[in-house]
Amino acid sequence: MKNVIIGTAGHVDHGKTQLIKALSGIDTDRLSEEKKRGITIELGFAHIDNDAGYNIGVIDVPGHEKFIKNMLAGIGGVDFVLFVVAADEGIMPQTKEHFEILQALGIDDGIIAITKKDMVDEEWLEMLVEDVKEYFKGSFLEGKPMIAVSSKTGENIDVLKAEILKKCDRESKRREEPELFRLPIDRVFSMQGFGTVVTGTLVDGVLKLNDDLNIYPEELPVKVRGIQTYGNDTDEAVAGQRTAVNLSGVKKENVLRGSVLAASGAVTVTNMLDVEMSIFNSSDRQILNNSRVHLYTGSKEVLAKVIIMDRDVMVSGDKTFVQLRLEEPIAVRRGDKFIIRFYSPVITVGGGRVLDSNPEKHKRNRDDVLADFEILAAGDIGDIIHLKSGKWKYYKEEELRQELGLTTSEIKQAIKSLADQGRVVILADGSIVNEDKLKILEDTVSKIIEEYHSQNPMVDGIPKRELLSRIKEYRHIEDDKLGQAIISKFLDSGMLEDKEKTISVAGFKVEFSDEQLALMDDIKKMYYKAGVETIKNEDIYELAGNKDIASAIQNELVSRGEIFKLDASYYIDTKAWDIATATVRELGTEKPEGFTLADYRDKLxxxxxxxxxxxxxLDKYGITVFNGECRKAIK
Structure with a gap:
């Protein structure tokens, strides 16, 4: 069954609520104050029964200028609009405001209903229809059905309903993958025996009984106890349905309108947004850089500071890139639409779309920053991943999926394609970096090690822990695993060489002076003379007069095959080591049941x-094995 959400729009007292009642039989004004004053204050909800197999939900929004923020809480998730203009009044202030809001939110289809037909004569009606056509010329409502009706007499209500059914037969733009599920909450209440209930328009994904979800931005874990769509209990709700959800694990007072019920990772919680923003053509207000504004997205309202990237002021008709710095966190997704209202007086001035839900702070009037915004605005996912993987943050697959509003399979495919093209590299810890960032890391690591080589010419490499520490300091990294993954990348590429306890630039060798070469010959002779009676390192250090030089000579003699490293404290002449291992094998033949330390001592x-x-x-290198009493040769 196809699911469609219709939103109303239009000036106060133009008959939106009466029209919905005529179409659905439901009075959406549920508050006593609404009944008393005869105007809609809060969002109202209805559904239109039909035989065509559609689930048609209707959101009735307030028309009065004082309640525009309530209108904004409900209008963002609609598929098309039922735009209402009263025949006796025509285009009025909130007609214009609602229309500009709809355009800013990207709503692209609708029907124009001329209400109160019974209150005017035909000549007046013809003139008004021409005025309305002229007003909507060049917009998404140009050429859309326009039907004059009377909610009072019922005239043409059936014609309007038929047009609504025709509109319902359109391809849905909503995503239905469960991992993208989200429902902006526009109403919260509690019911005796049930607990907390939230309602909203299910904009993406699928909701099922017993789902484990979260409320964002508060990040409260909840479980789905019950689901209703259009007043009926159900086991499942899908994108495009007005939905009520009974939740366990949370109290009513901890949930607010504007929060989002969503699958884990389906939205980003943020205090900052990169956006493309425009000022309405009709607005007489200017937005200065650093201005405070009211931001509306989904069902959320929050104060924000406007940082204009390329100018000092935005005026009527302007469209440009902006960073919004929010005074409290919100839960959003890239591509979400928003509305801006002036701080004081609170009037609607513009809107736009979210380009990046988790940006870094930008400096203004910079060509490189504006170029990045252009990439974000163009919307190519591969280019955006490439851009983000070159920034200060080290992104992993799940973080990119969340910020870009993609499924797991979509983000995997996009990253693989970039990796195949050589535009990104996936490090051992899962971090994704582009080729430019990889080059910066390569230069950083090279610089660190080359500086160490310069300062310590007699040491074969920088200690591993010191290298890790310096990389973290230079690149502002907190995670050891990420630092180690960077080192592993350059070891794998052959840029670096692992020397057990140290790491050097590939091919680095200690350069010895003639004096040091003579010392090396003396040390080699010492080991040869000692034979199997090994020499402790401290004796070598004393002879050399410098631990670094002595260690460098030992490493060089090991690389030449002249001596063999037993452990951290002892080396041995290589031929003496051969004797030591041969003696073990002889004992193994003579005493296959095992030999003791005393046996070995006496043999040598x-x-x-x-x-x-x-x-x-010998135990360490796996040539012998010790059972606690005796040893056996195993090699």
């Missing part, structure tokens, strides 16, 4: 101390 004719050092190294 060395002290228990040296035998213990050698056997520990």
């Amino acid at each position: 004719e060395i002290s228990r101390k040296y035998a213990s050092i050698l056997l520990s190294a």
Whole structure:
């Protein structure tokens, strides 16, 4: 069954509520004050029964200028508008305001209903119809059906209903994937025996009984206990339906109009928005840079500061890029439409669309910033991911999915396509960086290591922990895993070389002076002379007079195959190590059941101390295995 939401619009007292009652039989004015004053104050809801197989929901919005904010809470999620103009009054101030709001919200279809036909003669009606046609010329309502009706007598109500049914036969633009589910809350109440109930227009996704959801921006976890659409209990609601949801896990007083009921990750909670914003052609107000305004999106109202990116003031007809800095968090998605009202007096002046729901702060009047805005406005998802993956933040797949309002499969496909083109790289921790950011990281890491080599010429590389620490400091990174992923990327690429405890630029070797080469020869002879009776590092350091030089010489002798590293404290002449391993194998043959430390000591004719050092190294390198009492040769 197709689901369609219609919103009304038009000046106060032009007969919107009476028209809905004539179409649906439902009086949407439910408040006693509305009955008393004869005007709509709050949003009203109805549904139009039909035999064509459509679920048609109707949102009745207030027409009075004092209640425009209530109108804005309901009009954003409609499929098309029923624009009401009274035959006895014609185009009036809120007619114009509502119309500009609809255009700013991107509503692109509708029907014009000329109400109170019974109150004017045919000549007047003909003149008024021409005036209305002229007013809507060049807009989305030009050429749309215009029907004169009387809610009082019922004249042409059936004709209007037939046109509504024709409009319902249009392709839905709503997304129905469950992971995109969201419902801006426009009403909250509690029912005895049920608890908290919220209502709203289900703008995207699917809702099912027992779903685990969240209320944003408060980030309150809730569970779906019950669902109603158009007054009927159901197990499931889908995009395009007016929906009431009974929630467990939250109290009524903790939920406000303007919050959003959504699947985890379906919206972004933010205090800042990058937007494309325009000022209505009819507005006589200017928006200065740093002005405070009222922002309306979904069913939410919040105060915001306007940071204009390329000028100091916006006037009637202007359209440009703006950063909105909000005074409290909201839950939005890229592409959402919004309305701006002047701070004081509170009148509607413009609107626009969200380009980035989680931007960084920008400096004004910069070509590079404006170029980024152009990419965001163009809307190519690949280009936007490429742009965001080059910024200060290190994005992962789920964060990009959330900010761009995509499904998991869509974001995976987009990232894979960019990776295949070489435009982004996925680091080991899942972070996505573009080629420009990768080059910046490469330059940073190279600089860190080359500086270390310059300051420590006798050390074969920078200690791993120190490299990690410096990368985090230079690039303002807090996460160890991200820092390690950056190092791993450049090790894998061959730019860096892993030297067990240190990392160097690939191919780096310590350069020795003639004096140091002579010292190296002396040290090599010391190890050769000691044989299996190993030398402690401190003795080598003492001979060299410098620990760094001695360590560099040891590393060089290891790389040449002259000595072998037993552990952090001992090295051994390579030929002596061969003797040590050969002796183990001999003992393994002689004593297959296992041999003791004493057996090994006696076989080599060395002290228990040296035998213990050698056997520990043999265990470490998997040549022997120790069961607590004796050893066996396994290699």
